[in-house]
Amino acid sequence: MTHASVKSERAAQTVAQHLESLILEGSLRPGERLLPERELAERLSVSRSTLRDGLRILEERGLLAPGGGRGSRVAPLGQAAITDPLIALLARHAEAADDYQEFRGIVESAAAAMAAARATEVELARIRDCLDRMDRAHAAADAQEEAEADAELHLLIYEASHNLTLLQIMQAMAGVLRSDVIQNRSRLFAVPAIRELLRRQHRAIAEAILARDAPAAQQAAGEHIRYLRQASREIREAEARLDLSLRRLNGGGAGTRAGATPPLPDAGP
Structure with a gap:
């Protein structure tokens, strides 16, 4: 050579x-x-x-x-492992979705505290910009844009934690597990009162990070995920009750109800 x-x-x-x-x-x-x-x-x-x-x-x-x-x-790093069929199987079951929210609560509380202690001025400025984006979307009642700002804020917090392992794992999971099955984000943002509550929760997390108050950031992040976990659980339970009611209404698609016309009997030869 x-x-x-x-x-x-x-x-x-x-x-x-x-x-x-x-x-x-x-x-x-x-x-x-x-x-x-x-x-x-x-x-x-x-x-x-x-x-x-x-x-x-x-x-x-x-x-x-x-x-x-x-x-x-x-490349979509980490997602090959996280899109294993086992993960898809877990995502379809309520108890696994609840476990994921519990996991997020542990991880994001720690990430928020680390971000408060470690974020650079550049990262703090990006968090401020994201808050402004969220406020503009909220004022315009743009639920989709507000939900996207929500997801961006969480990713910025992971980045500001300066823990590369945490960042890469959560970044890989975000692309796969951000679905409504897991987080019910679109359902939550469809309700104006809930959007306002989520905006206040996000602001509490971000403002604690901007103030470099690690304990407050950790507490605010924990409260936010606990609320998401409870709200998601209630949504799943309400949907399950509705599904049950609909099945009862039409006999589960396999029976007849009073007033319905049964099939004609075979007249025979």
Whole structure:
């Protein structure tokens, strides 16, 4: 191998290591598309051929995926394990959904406390911006935008915790377990009174983090998840009662009810 090829290989490894660090720390999120090749090469001060070699290294490691003719994107890291059929099975059962909320309560309370102690000024500014986004959506009665701001705020808190293991696990789970089956987010945000309560809860968490009050942040996050857990449980129970009522109304689809016309008997030969 020539000196030039050795140098080129080292440069590609440096590119790969830099991008890998951005993925690990959460600067590049799963599914996020990288800059166009020309712009990214300029940002990293390398040639396009060196950049391609670096990207190829990360693709071989499973960290990048082809972007369908539009460059590379970060692979959906961690989701292969979390989309195991066992997880899908658990997600369909109420007790597992409740256990997930309990898990979130433990993790997010700790994450909020860590964020209050460790967040940088840049991260605090992003949390303020997210609160403003939530307030604007709330004022406009835009439930979808408010729900998306909700999800973003929780992810920002994980990032501000500066615990890379926690961030990567919760980031992977967020893409799979953010469904209504688990969190009932769309149902909750459909009720104006509940949206207002959730807004106050989110503000309490964020303001405690902004004030760098770790105990208050931990308490506010714990109260928020406990409320979500109880509300989700009540929604599931109400839906189960409704399903039972509907089955009784039509005989479970297998019987007849008074007033219904039974099938004609066979007259025979």
